Amino acid sequence: MRTLATVFGLVGALVFSAGIASAAQPEPWQMGFQPAATEVMEFVHWFNNFTLIIITAVTLFVLALLIYCVVRFSKRNNPEASKTSHNTMIEVVWTVVPILILVVIAVPSFRLLFMQQVIPQYDMVIKATGYQWYWGYEYVDEGMEDVAFDAIMLSDEERAEKMASEGLTEKDVPRLLATDYNMVVPVDTTVLVQVTAGDVIHAFAMPAFGVKIDAVPGRLNQTWFRAERTGIYYGQCSELCGKDHAFMPIAVQVVTKEQYAVWAEAAKSDVDEANAKLAALIKKEKVAAAKGADDTLTVAASN
Structure with missing residues (x-):
């Protein structure tokens, strides 16, 4: 078992090394970023995934609200239209929550800009x-x-x-x-x-x-x-x-x-x-x- 583990480990290392060598250029039908070769690009990868999670959650939430409104307030389920003109709590929420989301996105964004723009001691x-x-x-x-x-x-x-x-x-x-x-x-x-x-x-x-x-x-x-x-x-x-x-x-x-x-x-x-x-x-x-x-x-x- 130890011998097999050694062999598989070496083979895996060779395959991984080959993967790194081939990652230095774009691949056919590639959809995402090229693999990162620097710390800055690693942070770009992280920030891209981070914002993707946030916008996906927001999109799904808005979609759920739309579906709910379509079903709940359809003519069949709500034959008498509501006369409500405003709701203070909802207006506060839909103002404060987007601000908080933007702040959450802005903090790592400014950090990334700092990493890219501020040049460290160079060799x-x-x-x-x-x-x-x-x-x-x-x-x-x-x-x-x-x-x-x-x-x-x-x-x-x-x-x-x-x-x-x-x-x-x-x-x-x-x-x-x-x-x-x-x-x-x-x-x-x-x-x-x-x-x-x-x-x-x-x-x-x-x-x-x-x-x-x-x-x-x-x-x-x-x-x-x-x-x-x-x-x-x-x-x-x-x-x-x-x-x-x-x-x-x-x-x-x-x-x-x-x-x-x-x-x-x-x-x-x-x-x-x-x-x-x-x-x-x-x-x-x-x-x-x-x-x-x-x-x-x-x-x-x-x-």
């Missing part, structure tokens, strides 16, 4: 500039001033070539979301993002992070995120900016701090070389992890 700064129709990223921290690149959506031909050359699947390189360069950041690190635009108004939006802020020419807006899980997360420009508005995605690759240190050191001289080193390192670690899991399963099965 690194990246400037994101929107253009028609791509994003430019500049690493502002000391020693990283020369690291800058543009991220352009992969065409279908480039996407197919990338999958063939690197042995990737369609899920690894999602259509209309994958870019030739990703913003690379370390996990569990507070990142300040300075957002602006070089031509017209754009918007930097990353659903899994709970981030959305306008990119306005001549103005520097600021937002932040702290990703809690590694993976590649996708967003898009969320402000109508021209004919290719739908084709300027945002890709943020969250890696371990050790992986980021390797990438950052190489990126100071060559971003392409840094990306190649990062991809090789991630692939090597995945192979090692898979081999370790297979060895553990083999030992568990033999016991």
Whole structure:
């Protein structure tokens, strides 16, 4: 029994890990939010569910009142119409109760706004500039001033070539979301993002992070995120900016701090070389992890 429990536990862990990796992008026929990758987005999930419960209860209550009134005061059940013009208690209740409901909703709403707007002590700064129709990223921290690149959506031909050359699947390189360069950041690190635009108004939006802020020419807006899980997360420009508005995605690759240190050191001289080193390192670690899991399963099965 212990062996079976170990095997099922390992299998469950692998499935769960795969679920997290696949949760970095929208899914076909998805109805709700993408899984949260930050504390802010987790609160957004909670607040959404919280308000859904409240509005569902209010809707059902109003529906019950309507049904009651239709039945109770129908011509058949109430042939003589009431002459009542007002009821003080009812008027007090339907004034006070909505106020209390709105206060209950407002308190966590203000807390969420505070979390999104008040930037905590940050560990690194990246400037994101929107253009028609791509994003430019500049690493502002000391020693990283020369690291800058543009991220352009992969065409279908480039996407197919990338999958063939690197042995990737369609899920690894999602259509209309994958870019030739990703913003690379370390996990569990507070990142300040300075957002602006070089031509017209754009918007930097990353659903899994709970981030959305306008990119306005001549103005520097600021937002932040702290990703809690590694993976590649996708967003898009969320402000109508021209004919290719739908084709300027945002890709943020969250890696371990050790992986980021390797990438950052190489990126100071060559971003392409840094990306190649990062991809090789991630692939090597995945192979090692898979081999370790297979060895553990083999030992568990033999016991």
